[in-house]
Amino acid sequence: MSTDRQSASGSDVADAANWRGQHLDLTIDAVAHGGHCVARHDGRVIFVRHCLPGERVRAVVTEDNGGSFCRADAVEIHEAAPGRVTPPCPLSGPGGCGGCDWQHASPATQRELKAAVVAEQLRRLAGIEWDVEVEELPGGSLGWRTRTRLVAGKDGRAGLRAHRSHQVIPLEGHGCAIAAPGALDDVLARRWRPGADIEVTKDGAGRVHVRSSETVRGRTKHRQHAGGQARERAAGRDWRFDAHGFWQVHPAAADAFAGVVAEWARADAGALAWDLYAGVGLFTAVLAEQVGADGHVVAVESSRRAVADGERVLADLWQVEWRQGGVARQLDRLSGLPQVVVLDPPRKGAGKAVIDAIATREPERIVYVACDPAALARDVALLASHGYQLSELRAFDAFPRTHHVECVALLTPRL
Incomplete structure (x- = not known):
């Protein structure tokens, strides 16, 4: 895609009070969190969409609020990266639909980009070096969003x-x-x-x-x-709940994540386990099966409708206790020392109050399901301050063609 507007020279751009609308020839550097890549020009950082690392592009600046960075769209590709493909959606690209970020990247390239983002967030925010691989879910990169x-x-x-x-x-x-x-x-x-x-x-x-x-x-x-x-059918159970409440968007995700939670939670028979931000109880059911009839699972969820649906669907599991309300407030009211804590917080993460409350109970294992790698890294850093270490990590491409990636992390006390 090209444009008739003339590119400004480097000196003209540097002298401009606002770069919005200016056209720049850029060499694209690394991928960044949020569906764009980084470039630099005249001492400023430019977050560029519709490009790939290593490409040479002409970009138009779309936002400039001053300061050290601005935003741009790549409108012409001078040198393409090997992972570039023709977008399967005609509405993608500069000025088009904002629903997808990586229509122009092959599925394998998308997973590589997401792995790089997860690794960079862990390195920068948690001080952890981790070799990340993003796993593909069944069904391909199109036609998955339910x-x-x-x-x-x-x-x-x-x-x-x-x-x-x-x-x-x-x-x-x-x-x-x-x-x-x-x-x-x-x-x-x-x-x-x-x-x-x-x-x-x-x-x-x-x-x-x-x-x-x-x-x-x-x-x-x-x-x-x-x-x-x-x-829905997941974790060996049939589910029926509010169609517009929370459930995984990818049709293969619920079963995949429940399997990882089951593998890493390993709650003993008769143990106490917590499922925080429980939704309708997908992971609650996994924990209940592990602790058995003599165990106890506390499921905490803020949505009244989700709790009502969860209570109905899991009515056969007498060992499950539901608590409706904000997680931070409910944690102050919970008694006992859980062997395992599973949490699946919203995109912003759990945050300091929740992490502190979990850590003071000293669970043997914490299984953290995260839809935002930055939030995950921040909370992993908070847990590290309480003596927990990242022991396992799996990442899944549960949102193909977008920049979103789902991670499941296991944290255990540092030896």
Whole structure:
């Protein structure tokens, strides 16, 4: 992709008060967390999207708020890296849909980039050198996304936003390359109230669930258009729960992560175990099977609906106790010394208060499921200050074509 606008010379750019709109010839350096790579020009760092490490590109600056860095899009590739491919989605690229970051990279290259990001975050934030490999999940890099959140544009057509923008890129006529087949067909065929959020879930039974949300006078109103109760199969159990509550987005992820948690938790029969940020209890079920009828599993979850669903689905597991509320507050109320703690916090991570509360109970093993490598690294560093070490790490490409990566870490007391 090229442009008719003329590139500014180095001196012109250096003298400019704001680089926005300027075109720069850049050599791309390493990948960075967030779906972009790093370049440097006239003493400033530039975060560049739609490129790969080692490429020479012409980029247009899209954001410049002053300071030491700005943001840009690669609009012309002078020298391509070996991992570059033709994007399978026609809506990707500069100014296009912001839902994917690596449409222009081969699947193997994407996993290499994500591995580099995880390793860099552990090194920089936790002081840990770790050889990271990102594992592929079954099903390929397209057509995997079972949960999609769209927004209706001014014309009522459903779409996804451009990167760091409120602009809506309509999907009608194109669909979404990473969405599960058939998930969006009905949603894209109709018109919606402008500005409405539209949540779409295709569950393990193949049923599509659709809910729209609108904010009126400061209050959010939901309307269910199709379905409502999702059905899934994972960890050897059948699950039924709110289709728009939390569940893994990749169809193979729940089973894969439950398997790793089971392998690393190794809770003894009769032991106490905690499952924090439990959702509907995927890992709770794993822990309950390990501790048995004489053990005790405490599942902590902030969502009332998730707790209600979890209590119903796991009603046969008498050893499970549910606590509804924020994890930090609930931890202050829990008694006993858990042998194992499993936690799957939101993208921001668990944070100091939660990590401190866990560490003071001195569990033998902590299994941490993380959807953000920076948050994981920060919390690993906090645990290190309490005498815990990173013993095992597995990373999974649970979000192909995006910059997101899921990690499962095992932390044990330092010997």
